[in-house]
Amino acid sequence: MKVPLADLHAQYLLLKTDIDAAIGEILSTSQYILGKAVANFERAFADAHGVKHCVAVGSGTEALHLPLWALGVGPGDAVATVPFTFIATLEAVSILGATPLLVDIEPGTYTMDPKKLDELLRSPRGKAIKAVMPVHLYGQTAQMGEISALARTNGVSVVEDACQAHLARYEGSYVGNHGAAAGFSFYPGKNLGAYGEAGGILTNDDALALKMRQLRDHGQVEKYKHAFWGYNYRMDGIQGAVLGAKLPKLREWTLRRQDVAQKYRAGLSGVGDLVMPAVGPGCEHVYHLFVVRTKRRAELQQFLSGREISTAVAYPIPLHLQDAYRHLGYAQGDFPESERASEEVLALPMFAELSDPQVAYVIDGVRAFFGA
Numbered sequence: 001m002k003v004p005l006a007d008l009h010a011q012y013l014l015l016k017t018d019i020d021a022a023i024g025e026i027l028s029t030s031q032y033i034l035g036k037a038v039a040n041f042e043r044a045f046a047d048a049h050g051v052k053h054c055v056a057v058g059s060g061t062e063a064l065h066l067p068l069w070a071l072g073v074g075p076g077d078a079v080a081t082v083p084f085t086f087i088a089t090l091e092a093v094s095i096l097g098a099t100p101l102l103v104d105i106e107p108g109t110y111t112m113d114p115k116k117l118d119e120l121l122r123s124p125r126g127k128a129i130k131a132v133m134p135v136h137l138y139g140q141t142a143q144m145g146e147i148s149a150l151a152r153t154n155g156v157s158v159v160e161d162a163c164q165a166h167l168a169r170y171e172g173s174y175v176g177n178h179g180a181a182a183g184f185s186f187y188p189g190k191n192l193g194a195y196g197e198a199g200g201i202l203t204n205d206d207a208l209a210l211k212m213r214q215l216r217d218h219g220q221v222e223k224y225k226h227a228f229w230g231y232n233y234r235m236d237g238i239q240g241a242v243l244g245a246k247l248p249k250l251r252e253w254t255l256r257r258q259d260v261a262q263k264y265r266a267g268l269s270g271v272g273d274l275v276m277p278a279v280g281p282g283c284e285h286v287y288h289l290f291v292v293r294t295k296r297r298a299e300l301q302q303f304l305s306g307r308e309i310s311t312a313v314a315y316p317i318p319l320h321l322q323d324a325y326r327h328l329g330y331a332q333g334d335f336p337e338s339e340r341a342s343e344e345v346l347a348l349p350m351f352a353e354l355s356d357p358q359v360a361y362v363i364d365g366v367r368a369f370f371g372a
């Protein structure tokens with residue numbers, strides 16, 4: 001048996017008729033940029049999350065940059081976020097000339113530690129913070145109750161990095177409802193994936209939605225009338241068509257991911273030094289990735305690879321130790337939980353089309369490594 005980390009082709013085969021028809025519609029109407037398919041997807045994605053507006057853009061990176069831009073974050077401002085995330089979270093801040101200020105994660109959930117955020121907000125450097133960007137890492141919401149309360153007290157905005165957390169809920173309410181805006185990625189391997197680059201922003205704020213729509217289209221308020229300069233961050237028609245064809249299945253796919261996660265927990269809890277992902281109070285996990293931790297990560301990864309089971313490390317180097325962010329002035333030891341996680345985490349195969357025999361094969365493989 002062979003188990004990949006994810007399998008995009010299996011999902012295409014399941015929906016081939018719908019997806020081919022949706023792409024065919026774009027080819028026959030020539031609505032290659034924005035257009036009806038994108039507008040329909042925006043409405044459906046917003047509705048699925050119980051949010052008023054969705055603004056479709058060209059990538060998840062753009063979906064994080066645009067709301068910060070629309071909120072007026074710029075040079076001299078700071079944005080609080082975590083070092084244990086994909087680099088795009090920090091780039092969204094840097095590209096505006098603002099400074100990312102980092103907060104360590106909690107060891108069990110891998111999301112922002114609200115106590116550390118509180119300390120940062122109280123520190124002298126914290127005075128420059130304009131926004132907080134918690135990351136719903138691996139598909140689990142961050143502690144949005146405490147984070148939103150701290151943001152409110154300090155008069156700063158919240159922009160959720162929901163790039164890995166489509167349809168996840170915090171205390172029953174979907175991501176996209178816990179701040180000014182939430183950015184999503186539709187990179188092909190995400191829980192909802194396009195067939196190219198794509199992203200989207202959810203917001204309940206009418207004025208912010210309008211501002212982001214204008215910014216994504218060169219600041220146009222009417223054809224060739226530019227109220228301010230923006231940029232080209234528009235979504236392709238074909239991506240809107242593919243996403244629209246897939247969205248009706250997302251709930252079912254999410255339930256299957258959660259089901260696979262339950263099977264992993266049942267088969268692997270207490271095996272060797274393995275630590276299962278913790279789910280925080282009020283949080284829901286949609287398992288973009290199922291990430292375990294062990295001090296024997298490299299050996300385990302190699303052992304599983306020998307059995308044709310693919311795994312991945314997300315992320316092997318926390319961002320404060322990347323050359324790209326050396327200028328922030330952080331050092332080894334500054335974010336011990338992020339550093340320890342980067343050495344110990346391992347993602348097991350996770351996608352909705354995984355079969356029960358494949359899940360059992362992964363569990364057997366991991367157990368065999370630990371002699372369990």
Ligand SMILES: *Cc1c(COP(=O)(O)O)cnc(C)c1O
Nearest residue numbers: 059060061086088089163185187
């Ligand atoms: C994927 C991802 C992004 C960036 O999304 P792209 O669509 O690749 O630009 C940002 N943040 C996180 C946490 C991600 O996982």
